[in-house]
Amino acid sequence: MAITLPDGFLSYCKEWETRIGAFIEFKDEPEGPEAGDLSPDLPPIPPETAPLRGLPCAVKDNIAVKGFSLSCGSKLLEKLRSPYTATAVRRLEAAGAVVIGKTNMDEFGMGSSTDSSGIKRTNNPWDQSRVAGGSSGGSASAVAAGIVPFALGSDTGGSVRQPASFCGTVGLKPTYGAVSRYGLVAYASSLETIGVLADTVSRCRRVFAAIRGKDPRDETTREPPPGSPPLYGAARSKGRVIGVLSPEAVARAIAAAAQEASGVDALQTAAQAAVLEDEVAQAFRAAQDRLADMGYTLVDVEIPSLKYGVPAYYTIATAEASANLARFDGVRYGKRPDWAENPDDLIDKTREAGFGPEVKLRILLGTFVLRSGFQDRYYLRAQRIRSGIRRNFEELLGGMDYNGPPPPCDGILLPVFPTRAFGRGETGLSPFAQKAADLYTCCANLAGLPALSFPAELVGGLPVGVQLLGRAFSEATLLDIAEAYEAKYPIPHPAGYRPFWS
Template structure:
C-alpha cells in the first residue's frame, strides 16, 4: 500500500477532519478553480469500503461519468446533465475504497491545451495564477498540484493528461490504449483516447493503474492486462528523441538535457534518435481526431439529452440551434474540420492518408523499441504559458502537441514526470514504452525520484497539517 494512503486516511471518514478538509479545499480552490463541482457529501458516496484506497478522496475529470455527479464535459450543451451510471474505471477505484469528492474542469469535450476552452469555469495554474494549468485535464492537474486530492482521473486523447501534469508539476500517465476501459468516458476521438491518472506519488499511480486496468465487457476495445503486460525489470537502454534547437524554450531544453545526464549517471545507456515521420504527427493526429469528433458529437442534437432550444421550425433547425447555442468555438471548429475530411471526394486525401501515416508512425516506434527499453521526449515546447497569450494562439497550441499525440496515434503508454522548477514554474519530460510496458515507466520514474524531487506550489494543502 502506498505511504501516501496513510497520510490521507481519515480525511473523509473522520467527521472533524472532513469538515476541516472541505473548508481548506473551498478556500484554496477559490483562487484556482480546479473543481466544477465539489461535493464530498453526495448521497451514495460510500466512505466505509475497505481496500487499497480505503477512504481516499479522488477527483474525476468532468467528462467521465460518476453516478449522481454532474457530467458537463465543460460544455453549455451538457450543463445540467447528471450522470445516471458510473464509468468502469471509477467504479473499480470506488470498489477499492476511493471516494469521488468532485468533478474537475476541462477544455470543452477535452478539446484544448489550456483549459481556456471550458464554457463553465476558469482554472489557473497553482504555481502562478496568471498562467494556464494546461489541458484538457487542467482541473485535475491543478487539484493534485495544489494538494486538494492525492489522485485525479483525466482523459488523454492527444496529451490531455501529460501536458497539464507537466504544467502543474505532477505525474501524468497515459496508459496503453485498451488497458483501461473507456466505458463511461464521453467519447471524443474513440481510437485515440484513454483514461489516465494524475498524482504526486508514483506508488499511488501504480496502485491506481493496477486497480483500474483490465478487460471490461462494456468496452469492446479493452484487453486483459495480465495477459499482455511487459515486465518492468531489467530496463537499461533509453533513446532520446533528437529535438531541434529552436523547438524548445530554454528551461524545457535544460530539463530535457539534465534528464539524459541523470539517466547516464544512473547507469542507463542513452543514445539519440530521430523520427522521420515526426513532422506528420500533428496533421495526421488532427485529421483523425476531428473526424472521430464529428461523428461522436453528432449525438448532441438537442433531443436525446442536454441543452435544447425553446423553439424550432423543424428537426434540422432544432439540431442546428442546439449546437449553435450549446457548443463553443473550438468544438465547432473541430466538428467542421472532421466533417470536411470525411466528405465524399476528400476522404482518401485526408482521412485515408492520415490512417496510413499512422501505420508509418507505428512502424517507426516498433523499430525504436526493438533496440531500446524506453523513449525519452519533451512533453510540450514551453512551460505553462500566460492566460490569453497571443504568442501561443490556438493554432500554435495544436502544433505544440507534436510530442504528446505520438503516443495516442500509436496507442503506446507514456508518463510525464516533473524534473524541476525554473522561473517559478515546473519543467518536465515524458517517457514512452512499448504497449503494456507501464511497469517500465513506473520503474524509471522511481529511479529518478531522488534526483528530481517533487516540489510544491504556493498555498499547497499539506494534508498532514489538517487538524
C-alpha cells in the same frame, strides 16, 4: 463508504478553489457508492487490502460518476447528471477511493489550456495568471494544489501529460485498451484513453493497478500479454536503454517537410512551434544528465514519420469527433432552445448556443475530411501515416509479443510540450501554435502506446515535465524509471501546498 476529511481540509480546499477554479462540482460531505452500485462483476475489495482505502479523488467531467455532473465542460450539457458510473471509477470505488468532485476541462476535451471550457476558467496553482494546461487542466490543478492525491483525466493527444507537466504532477496515459473507456464521453474513440494524474509515481502506479483490466462493456480492452512486465516486482535499472528523441532533430524534420511541400507556411510555423524554449531545453538536458548518472544508457533515436504526426492526429481526431458529437442535437442530449420551427431548426439552435468555437471548428474540419472525394486525400492518408508512426516506434521499442528478442530501447525520452505553462492574451500561444506543439504528445495516441509525464526540474518558478514512452503494456517499466528518478529528485510543490494524504 464515507470518508472522514482531515481537520482544516475544507477551508484549505475553498481557499485554493477560489484561486484556481479546478472543480465544476465539489462535495463537502462525500460518500462512497451504495452497495447496489457495485455490481457482481466488480466485487468490493476487502477493506484491509484496499490499496486506496479512505482516499478522496477527483474525476474529469467527461467521465461518468452516478449522481454527479457530466457536463464535458460544455454549456450544452451543463445541467446533465450522470445516471451511471464508468468502469474505471467503479474499480477505484471498489479499491476504497471516494469521489469528491468533478473537474473542469476544455469543452469535450478539445484544447490545450482548459480556457475553452464553457463552464469556468481554471488557473495554474504555481501562477494563477497562467493556464493549467488541457484538456485535463482541472484534474492536474487539483492534484498540484493538494486538494486530492490523485484524479482521473482523459488523454486523446496529450490531455493528461501536458497539464501534468504544466502543474508539476505525474501523468500517465496508459496503453490503448489497458483501461476501459466505458463511461468516457467519446471525442476521438480510436485515440483516447482514461489516464491518471497523481502526486507521486507510486500513487500513480496504485491507481493504474486498480483501474486497468478487461471490461466486457468495452470490446477494445484486453489483459496484458504474456511476458509483459508486472506492475509490482523487482525493478530493473541496470542495463536499461533509454532512447532520446532530440527536439532539434524533430524541428529539422518538420522544416524539411515544409521545403518538400514547396514551403507551406503552416509547416514552417509548426517547425518553429516545436523548438523548445530555453527553460524547457534546460530541464530536458538536466533529465538526461540525471538519468545517465543513475546508470541508464542513453542513445539518440529518430522517428522519421513523426514530422507528420500533428496533421495526421488532427485529421483523425476531428473526423471521429464529427461523428461522435452528432448525438448532441437537443433531441437525445443537450439543452434545448425555448422554441424552434422544426427539427432542423431545433438542432441548429441547440448547437449554436451550446457548442463553443473550438468544438464548432473541429466538427467542421472533421466533416470536411470525411466528405465524398476527400477521404482518400486526407483521412485515409492520415491512417497510413498513423501506421508508419506505429511501425517506427515498434522498431525501437518492440511490439506486443514479449517472447521475442529484446528491443533496442526500453523507453523513449522526449519533451512533453515546447513551453512551460503559458500565460493568456499577448503572453500566450496562438490556437495554431498550441495545436502544432502537440507534436511531442499526440504520437503516443496514434500508436496506442503508454506514456508517462513526470516533473524533471523547477525552472524560473515553474515546473517542467519530461515524458517516457514505452512499448504496449510496459507501464511498469516507465513507472520504475520515473520512481527511481523521483527518489533522487523529489517532486516540488507550489507555495501554500499542504500534504493531507500519505
